[in-house]
Amino acid sequence: MAKYQSTIKDFEFYYLLELTRQKTKPLSRWEKPVDEKTLRWIRRQGFFADIIPRKTFSGNSVYETVFSKSGRFVSLYHNKFKNTLIRHDAAEQKLEGFLFGYPGCCVQNFIKHPYHENLLAKADQEILFHWACKSCRVTPQLLPYYKEAKK
Structure with a gap:
């Protein structure tokens, strides 16, 4: 059986994975959608990962993929931001800054x-x-x- 490899071709995605794998970044966010197959692939690489639905000011839905070597960081991001409006206010930026290292x-x-x-x-x-x-x-x-x- 052939092994699945991510279909994402963007170097930045793999760069984020590597920074997170080596724990330079406690949590990373990929701001583009990934399919369930890719999400499972990320998890098989040893990451905790989740897709977080968010809303823009214009009402559009966006899907952020977050991953970490620690389930706590993914859980915290999930609990704080799932289905919330992307505001970029100071409180949100401070928490994201902490989570992203x-x-x-x-x-x-x-x-x-x-x-x-x-x-x-x-x-x-x-x-x-x-x-x-x-x-x-x-x-x-x-x-x-x-x-x-x-x-």
Whole structure:
């Protein structure tokens, strides 16, 4: 019997999986729909995973796929966000920042000053899933893990 392999062709999906596998990110979110077969495949790779239905301000439904090596993170995301409106308010951004492993200083800065100038090289900022703040001491320590996962 042939083994199923994910049909997702987007490198970023596998990059997120690897960052999560190596626990650089406690939880990751794929903001595109996946089918049940792909969800089962993610789980067979050793992840806890769930599809979370959300709503946009315009009333459209979106489906976020979240995965983690810890069922607690998936459960927390599920319980907090299932069937909720995507608001991007400060409270939501703080919780997401925590769950996705973003440095707290960067989350706080992003809430107040989105995409504010920082001191990272453009190539380094591009491999992150958060916007680093100018004075962050954590992000430079995370970069080697992101670079390793990107190989």
